[in-house]
Amino acid sequence: MKQYHKLVRDQIPEIIKADGKICICETLSDKDYIYLLDQKLNEELAEYQESKSLEELADLLEVMQAVVKARGWTLEELEQVRADKAAKRGGFEKKILLKGVKEDC
Template sequence: MPTYNKLVRDKIPQIIEATGKSYTTETLSEEKYIKELKTKLGEELDEYLQTNDDNEALEELADVLELIHSLTKVHGSTYEGLESIRQEKSKERGGFNERIYLKEVED
C-alpha cells in the first residue's frame, strides 16, 4: 500500500473509495494544517514551474489559487479581502505587466 502523508483535496477520499480501495486519513490540527498548506503551495509552485504548455500551466495555477483561498481563510480574511490588498498594492506600486527587469540602481 503506497504511503502519501500529504494534504489532499476534500473529495479525494470519496474518489479513492469509489475505486474500491481503502485508505487512512486524519484531520489536522490548525497548526499542522497551516504547515501542510504551505508545503502543498510549494509543491504546486514547483509543478507550475515544470509545465511546458499553457494548459498544464493553467491547471497548476488553479491548484495554487485553491491553496491561496484556503490560506486566506486560515489567516482570518476572505478572498475579497486579499484581492483588495492586491489592488491597493497594484495601485501604489504597479503590477508586473510591463515586463520591467531592474538590473541595477546607482547609489
C-alpha cells in the same frame, strides 16, 4: 499499503473509495493544517514551474485561497491588499527588468 503524508482535496477519499480502495485519513488540527497548506503551496508552485500549465496554476490558486481562509483572512481582504499594492507600485504589465540603481553622487 502505499504510505502518504500529504494534504489532499476534500473529495479525494471518496474518489479512492469509488475506485474500490481503502484509504486511511485523519482530520488535521488548525496548526497542522496551516503547516501542510504552506508545504502544499511549495508543491503546487514547483509543479507549475515544471509544467507551466493552466491546471497547475489553478491548483496553486486553490491552495492560496485555502491559506487565506485558514489564516483568518478573507478573499476580499486579499484582493484589497493586492489592489492597494498595484495602485501604489503598479503591476507587472510593462515587463520592466530592473538592471541596477546608481547613487546620485
